[in-house]
Amino acid sequence: MNDSYIYVIAALLPLTSLMLVLQSNPYHALVVRGIVGAVAALVYAVLGAADVALTEALVGTMLAIMLYAVAVRSSLVMRLGVVAESEAVVKAEGDRDLQDILDHLRSIVAKRHLKLELVSYPNEKALQQALIAKEIHATCLKSEIESQPYQTTTRVRHLYDIFQQELTLPVTGLAYLSAED
Amino acid sequence: MNLILIIMLAILLIPLYEAWQDDNIWQKVLAFSSIASKTSIMILIVSILRDDWMIGVVGVIILSVGNAALMLLAHIIKRLNDL
Known part of the structure; x- marks a missing residue:
């Protein structure tokens, strides 16, 4: 040898x-x-x-x-819940605001090597329940405020901290839903 | 005869460098396939130099199995981009 x-x-x-x-x-x-x-x-x-x-x-x-x-x-996926009809609108390129939000979210999570996965639900109630049941990490819903047509809610503290720093789009608000165990 | 293996080692460093400096995932997979083929051919050369059939059989198995693993890996990475 x-x-x-x-x-x-x-x-x-x-x-x-x-x-x-x-x-x-x-x-x-x-x-x-x-x-x-x-x-x-x-x-x-x-x-x-x-x-x-x-x-x-x-x-x-x-x-x-x-x-x-x-x-x-x-594991490296962020699941975002949306209402089924708004997802259909995005596919038809009708809603620029939601499209912008999704593109912006994608670029934010891509820096952390995450992928964004859209999960559609039939109505807002099912969406809220899925968020509480921890099926999805965040929701993106239409809101009533005129200047802010969308509201993004997340139940993950770390995601909320990241979005607070970097989600600077004026068309969406940001909220944190604390999980009650 | 050692010279052949030294030259093969120098050639093996080329895809290794490529895998290290390129940030495209497909370039890395290509470098991986290149390295997997080169190392198994080197195992075959060593088995011939030493006239050892046990190492030779292992080299052949690694040469064929490596390709199967690579195809499965490429499929998973391809489906990641569809998400």
């Missing part, structure tokens, strides 16, 4: 691990985790542990990435 290339191959493992640790976007980290798995399988095979290399490739790269992808995909 006096082959000089072994040292170079072994040096790849800390190098790729450092790359993985330095990723800030979870989806990028997911792909780099696959690279670490491939390099680790190479190191184990070169050092003579063929069984460990096979396990690393099957479990470490394939299974771990699939489970991690599902976990990241289901």
Whole structure:
């Protein structure tokens, strides 16, 4: 075992691990985790542990990435509840205000690597119940005030703090609904 | 014979650098697929140098399974953009 290339191959493992640790976007980290798995399988095979290399490739790269992808995909989403008819209006490009609010919300949560998912409900009562039942994180409703045609309500304290800083559109108000357990 | 592996290692550093500096997720996936193929070919070369069939079989399995995992991963990432 006096082959000089072994040292170079072994040096790849800390190098790729450092790359993985330095990723800030979870989806990028997911792909780099696959690279670490491939390099680790190479190191184990070169050092003579063929069984460990096979396990690393099957479990470490394939299974771990699939489970991690599902976990990241289901948790890094902000669910915004809207009334069904206003969602249809947005699709028809009729309501500029709501479209602007949604675009603005998307750009705010995209900075935190979140995605915005629209959930439509038949009426305002079902929307309020869904917010209390923790099915959605926030609602966007029409309000009666003339200068502020929309009202965004969230039950997540952290989201409220973020929106208070950055949601500067004049067409929507912001409210916080404290969850009573 | 060691020279072949040293050259392959130098080639392996190219997609590694690409995965590190590019911020587009699809470029990263491409670099991942490149690295996965290159490392399994290197495992095959090592198995031939040492005349070790056990490592050779593992290299072939990693070469074929790596592609399956990559396709599944690409599907999940593609569906993320539809959200």
